Amino acid sequence: MKLITTLPLILVLSASSLAIAQSGGMKDMDMQDMKVDKKGQVALPKLITHKAAGVVKAVDSSKGSVTLAHGPVKSLGWPVMTMNFVVKDKGLFDKISIDKKINFEFIKQDNIYIVTSVK
C-alpha cells in the first residue's frame, strides 16, 4: 500500500511550501509599505519621509531627475545602491551637482522616489 503511506507526506510538504510562499516575497522594497487591512483591502501607503546620505552621480534638471549613490536607508531596509530620484522642487537643483555629497530626504509616491529636501 505505497500510495496510502506517501500521500500524507505529500500533503504536508505542499502545505508547508504554500505557507512559505505566502510569508515570503513581501519584503521586496516596492511592497514594503503596502499594508492590507482586516477587510483584505490594500491601504494607501503613508508618505513617510526617508533620510539618506549620497553622492550625486548624474543630474538632469530638464527631466527633474537625479541619480544618487546613496548609503543605507534604515526606514526602507535598503542597502547601499545607485538609483534615480525625481526632484520635487526645481530650486533643489541649486544644491545638486555632480560628485557632491549630500544629505537628503525623500518620499515614495506611486513607486516613484521623490527628493523633497537637500542639505
Ligand SMILES: [Cu+2]
Ligand atoms: Cu535606492
